[in-house]
Amino acid sequence: MSIFTRKHLIALMAAASIAGCSTTPDDSTATEDTSASQEASSETSSSEATYGAGDDSVSGSTQGAxxxxxxxxxxxMQSTIVYFDFDKSNIRPDAYNTLKAHAAYLSANPAVKVRLEGHADExxxxxxxxALGERRGKAAxxxxxxxxxxxxxxxxxxxxEERPVAEGNNEASWAQNRRVELKY
Amino acid sequence: MNKSSFYQPLLVNLIWLSCLLFSISAKAELVIEITQGRDDAVSIAVVPFAWEGPGRSPENVAGIVSADLYRSGQFKVLPPADMLSTPTTEAQVFYRDWKVLGVEYLLIGRLKKGQGDTYLVDFELFDIYQQKVIRHGNASSRKPRRLAHFISDEVYKQVTGLRGAFSTRLAYVTKEKLGKGKERYQLHRADADGYADHVIVQSGEPILSPAWAPNGRHIAYVAYKSGKPAIYIVDSFTGEDKKVVDYKGLSSAPAFSPDGNKLAFVLSKDGDPEIYTLDFKTKKMERITRHFAIDTEPSWAPDGNSLYFTSDRGGRPQIYRVDLGSKRVSRVTFQGRENARGSLTADGRFLVMAHLHEGRYHIAVQDLVRGTVNILTATDLDESPSISPNGVMVIYATQKGNRGVLAAVSVDGRVKVQLPSSRGDVREPAWSPFL
Structure with a gap:
């Protein structure tokens, strides 16, 4: 059967690769971005201190960069999942810090790639x-x-809805399943 | 075989034997249990068929026919133990033996060896009140089960006036957890009664949206073999499997046109899910919808001139129709907070769909002539409805005790059937066309 030729598939792939999107952040978001990353990093150092409490202390120095x-x-990496409301794909305020931290990390490390896996409840x-899972992934x-x-x-x-993290047929499970996972 | 008619309907000779690459189990994975039959069910007696050959009969043909007819919900079948006589030829039939038991129809028959490894069956269907044979026939096949389904189809047609769907097949997907976060997804093909179950595709990643080609042989489906959803077409007899559509983003929701020459599907390469068609002959792809909302789940009208699809362009998922010539879109469903995955009965009159009503997902049917909507199921989380080719039954997926199971309901809501499975989560049923 030759319903599709290889040539055709290549043409399809080529067409697909042309389609892409680019978003340029405006000034206000860029400013927000800087403050967000500072905020995120200060949060991290404080929590690291907490995790370190009680451990044997290590002396030494690391390079600033x-x-x-x-x-x-x-x-x-503190949080790699953001959640959504039923049949919605808008980013909830409780996801802002998580996503800003990831944006700061990606922005500082242009070689790093992330896979956003969008999910829906059952x-x-x-x-x-x-389609909804993809819309959530794209919103993120x-x-x-x-x-x-x-x-x-x-x-x-x-x-x-193929990969739920919680199996129950109830809102508590559904709320956990409506998510985007950030995977590096 | 002519390439250009590859997915077109073809008549399958009963004697034709399928060869299969994958595991074959004669036993049924799915067991069909009737939970609600019609109160005006027709009374029929199916006498055990004579076996005119050496040794034991290879198959209980009468038992299979009885089970087919009973599970349709439209027949009451007299248990053999209640029969006053067990005729296998017309000369042995005494009408009063059946009239006294309230039997309306009587089926008798004979099975024997044919040429080679084939079997031959002869049968007569009697109308007890008219006291005469209303149908007689014969058939041959290598598989006595197929002979039995053929006879069931004949009886069903004679009694109800509609073509029987007992010789058709089902495709469905199972998901099993293997531990350590590993999962196994399998695409199955089985006879309409759950027997002759074969696994035709297996993957550690999700499989969904199986759709039959009108030839009753090829199945299009969506799988994540490359780490993202893409559309494949598998030959359900040989297991030959090909990726046919794979673009950036979603490539999903395949549906063959009624003539088998086109495939409708969804691509999100333009930024959001849009419906496309692909012509297998010209290899030309055409974009059908243009809207920033989700457009998905295309399903062909029986005449092949329009598609019904799900869109949330009105805020919530509802079913719309697009004319393939003018590309004009019109909204079809208005009752219910959500309606999705719509498909039409072969006569084009009824739209069967998943329907959100008071917070629960049911299967519902909309009469496109009268505009009325009838909710067919009482369970929740019902989805993936697929209509039998004779337009009588709808098979769908639901949940039972946190497990996915299949169930079926008649389009008129009068017959309800469960299909418990021996293992795993079962979902995504697809009823084949007539074979």
Whole structure:
């Protein structure tokens, strides 16, 4: 059977790769971005201190640059999931800090790439939820690019309702399943 | 085979034997249990068929026919133990033996060896009140089960006036947890009664949205084999599997056109999910919808001239229709907070869909002539409705005790059937066309 030729598939891929999106953050968001990363890093150092309490102390020094990069990464990795309301894809205020921390990390490390996996709860049909999961992933991607990440660093994949983290048929489970996971 | 008609309907000879690459289980993975039959069910007696050959009969043909008819919800079947006589030829039939039991129809028959490894069956269907044979016939096949389904189709047609769907097949998806976060997804093909179950595709990543080609052989589906959703077409007889559509973003929701020459699907390469069609002959792709909202779940009208699809362009998911010539879009559903995954009965009159009513997802049917909406199911989280090719039954997925199970309901809501499975989560049923 030769319903599709290889040539055709290549043409499809080429067409697909042309389609992309770029978002340029305006000045106000850029300013916000800087303050966000500072805020995130200060949060991280304080929490690191907490985790370190009681441990044997280690003396030594690290290079300033790498420690700043490490703290950006540590800030980002504190939270790698953001949640959504039912049938909604707008970024909730409780996700701002998480996404800003990831944007700061990505912005400081242009070689780093992230995969945003969008998910939906089990309500509604599977294909609609596949589309909804993608819309959530793209909303998170837009938030990241608006805060300094480059769209070339971000890949969005939707799993719809196929990969729940909580199995119950109730709102508590559904709320955990309506999410975007940031995977590096 | 002519390439240009690859996915077009083809008549399958009963004698034709499928060869399969994958695991074959004669036993049913799915068991069909009727939970509600029609109160005006027709009374029929199916006498155990004579076996005119050496040794034991290879299959209980009468038992399979009885099970088919009973599970349709439209027949009451007399248990063999209650029969006053067990005729296998017309000369042995005494009408009073059946009239006294309130039987309306009587089926008798004979099975014997044919040429090679085939079997032959002869049968007669009697109308007890008219006291005459109203249908007789014969058939041959290598598989006695298929002979039984053929006879069920004949009886069903004679009694109800509608073509039977007992010789059709189902496709469905199972998901099993293997531990350590690993999962196994399998695309199955089985006979409409759950027997002859074969796994035709297996993956550690999600499989969804199986859709039959009108040839009753090829199945389009969505899988994540490359780490993202793409559309594949598998030959359900040989297991030959090909990726056919894979773009950046979503490539999903495949649906074959009624003539098998086109595939409708969803791509989000333009930024948001839009509906496209692909012509297999010209290899031309055409964008059908243009809207920033979600457009998905295309389903062909029986005449092939329009698509029904789900869109949230009105704020919530509802079903719309797009004319493939003019590309004009009109909204079809208005009752219910959400309606999705719509598909039409073969006569084009009824739209079957997932319907959100008072916070619960049910299967519902909208009469496109009268405009009335009828909720068919009482369970919650019902989805993926698929209509039998004769337009009588709808198979769908629901939840039972946190597990996905299949169930079926008649389009008129009078017959309800459960299909418990022996393992895993079962979802995404798709009823084949007539074979």
């Amino acid at each position: 790498s420690s700043a990069a490490d703290s950006l990464k540590a800030a980002a 309500r509604g049909t599977r294909e609609y939820n596949l 991607a837009n938030y990241l690019t608006a805060n300094g990440a480059s769209s070339s660093q971000i890949d969005v994949v939707s799993y719809g």
